[in-house]
Amino acid sequence: MDLPRPFWFLWVGTLINRFGYFVIPFLTLYLVRHQGFDPATAGAVVSAFGAGSLVSQPLGGWLTDRVGRRPTLVAGMLATAAAYLALGAAASPLVLTACAVAAGLATDLYRPAVAAIVADLVAPEQQRRAFGLLYWAINLGVGVASVLGGMLAERNFGLLFVIDAITCVGFAAIVLIAVPETKPARSAAATATALDPRLVGLTASTFVVAVVYFQGFVTLPLAMQAHGLDAAAYGLVAAVNPVVILVCQPILMRLLAKHSLVYVYAISGVLSGIGFGLTLAAESTAGFAATVVVWTLGEIALNISAPAILAAIAPADMRGRYQGVWGTSWGLAMLVAPVAGTATWQRFGAGPLWLGCLVAASAATCSLLVWRAKWTVMPSPA
Numbered sequence: 001m002d003l004p005r006p007f008w009f010l011w012v013g014t015l016i017n018r019f020g021y022f023v024i025p026f027l028t029l030y031l032v033r034h035q036g037f038d039p040a041t042a043g044a045v046v047s048a049f050g051a052g053s054l055v056s057q058p059l060g061g062w063l064t065d066r067v068g069r070r071p072t073l074v075a076g077m078l079a080t081a082a083a084y085l086a087l088g089a090a091a092s093p094l095v096l097t098a099c100a101v102a103a104g105l106a107t108d109l110y111r112p113a114v115a116a117i118v119a120d121l122v123a124p125e126q127q128r129r130a131f132g133l134l135y136w137a138i139n140l141g142v143g144v145a146s147v148l149g150g151m152l153a154e155r156n157f158g159l160l161f162v163i164d165a166i167t168c169v170g171f172a173a174i175v176l177i178a179v180p181e182t183k184p185a186r187s188a189a190a191t192a193t194a195l196d197p198r199l200v201g202l203t204a205s206t207f208v209v210a211v212v213y214f215q216g217f218v219t220l221p222l223a224m225q226a227h228g229l230d231a232a233a234y235g236l237v238a239a240v241n242p243v244v245i246l247v248c249q250p251i252l253m254r255l256l257a258k259h260s261l262v263y264v265y266a267i268s269g270v271l272s273g274i275g276f277g278l279t280l281a282a283e284s285t286a287g288f289a290a291t292v293v294v295w296t297l298g299e300i301a302l303n304i305s306a307p308a309i310l311a312a313i314a315p316a317d318m319r320g321r322y323q324g325v326w327g328t329s330w331g332l333a334m335l336v337a338p339v340a341g342t343a344t345w346q347r348f349g350a351g352p353l354w355l356g357c358l359v360a361a362s363a364a365t366c367s368l369l370v371w372r373a374k375w376t377v378m379p380s381p382a
Contacts, residue, residue: 003130004121009178010114011137013171017077018141020167022149022160023084023103024049031096034157041093048097052104054331060109061324065317068183069113069120070175072320076109077172081165083107088161110171112323119311119319120182128261131307132253135300139245146242184316198313199322201368202265203329206306208364209269210333211340212276212357213299216241216292219341223279223350224288233285240289244296252300261312262368264305269365271298277358280350298361 027049031042063072083103090096114134122130152159221234256264275295282288306326314322344353 003126003133006179007118007121007130009174010117011133013174013179014114014134015137015141016174017167017171018138019144019148020164021142021145022152022164023087024107025146026149026153026157026160027100029153030157030160035091035096037093045093045096045100049100049104049107050331050334052101052106053108054104054328054335056105056108057111057327057331058321058324059105061112061320061322061327063109064113064116064320064324065183068181069117069320070179070181073110073113073117073175073179074172076106076113077168077175079106079109081168081172084161084165084168088158108327111327112320115307115310115323116319117179117182118307119314120184120316124312127311128257128264128304128308129253131311132249132300132304135303136246136249139242139249143242143246196313196322199310199325202306202309202313203326205269205364205367206302206326207329207333209272209298209302209361210330211337212272212361213295214333214337215276215341215353215357216295218338219345219353220279220288222342222345223282223354224285226350227283229285229288233288236285237288237292240292241296241299244293245300248297249300249304252297253304256301256304261305261309264301265309266365266369268298268301268305269361269363271295271301273298273358273361276361277354279357280354302365 028042028046031037031045032039035042037045060072060076063075080103083099083106087096087099087103090099115131118130118134119127149160152163216238220237221231224234224237256267259267272295275291275293275298278291278294279288282291307323310322310326311319341353344356
């Protein structure tokens with residue numbers, strides 16, 4: 001079964017937008033090198049961006065269900081473009097902090113809208129494929145943007161903000177021209193989202209896995225440094241993640257196509273846990289790269305299954321809010337992971353940290369299997 005035509009316009013728009021994914025990954029470097037801020041001040045501005053992003057997905061989910069999928073996506077992209085341009089033009093720490101909050105608030109407004117459009121347009125048996133294709137496009141775009149952004153930054157940091165804004169406007173234009181509004185009529189069943197125990201369980205378990213996942217950017221560099229490996233070695237190891245996603249996701253999607261979404265989700269945490277647990281045995285660049293391969297397979301399985309699970313359990317007129325609530329798990333994890341990871345590393349050492357990651361990620365996703373009777377509404381594999 002082929003996917004509907006509007007989905008492919010959404011896919012193309014996502015890819016174009018990710019090709020310009022410059023501001024977030026290069027923001028700290030821009031603040032330190034171009035603006036001349038000390039690391040502490042730069043960190044405060046980046047934290048302000050994170051604070052705004054915590055509200056972004058819940059707000060985007062509410063707007064998606066109340067105002068509409070297409071208006072929320074378009075408004076979110078245009079607001080992000082404006083906020084990025086303002087951020088690039090600001091000079092004082094106070095103004096930069098205010099712009100960073102605004103940029104963080106705008107940057108993820110579109111995510112629940114995209115997920116809701118996919119759930120509205122795509123047949124249930126094809127949704128895992130659709131979400132997988134979107135995730136693949138995101139990683140392809142980010143991979144290209146990482147290389148291109150570094151080149152542009154050496155020439156002119158201002159270009160990063162301008163081009164990122166242009167790709168946001170481009171995505172908005174594609175949606176306006178080629179993606180219809182899919183918002184269903186509001187039903188009387190639209191009650192409090194947080195009362196659904198399936199959503200609570202999925203969000204809580206994803207939060208735990210996300211805290212583990214972010215250790216790849218927080219404590220993995222410390223582990224490599226402890227074995228005498230430098231920043232260049234970490235850069236090579238980190239590059240394994242997008243390469244594995246681009247190469248292995250199509251294969252993994254086929255291998256897991258006949259399995260229940262809940263089981264795929266459970267497998268994702270086990271693979272992630274094993275990958276991070278194996279970090280305890282790694283000593284060389286190749287060894288650390290091998291651990292990244294394993295936990296990246298778990299990342300792929302999670303991003304194939306979780307959005308499709310949400311699409312299946314959410315009432316049609318509450319899909320945006322369900323996606324928004326689930327999305328907060330990643331924002332909260334981004335705040336908790338650095339503190340939890342470094343504190344565990346410093347106080348207890350590498351063993352408890354990596355074995356804790358193994359146990360936490362595996363237990364979190366497998367916990368859904370304990371009450372799998374709650375998931376009887378899940379579609380059968382195609």
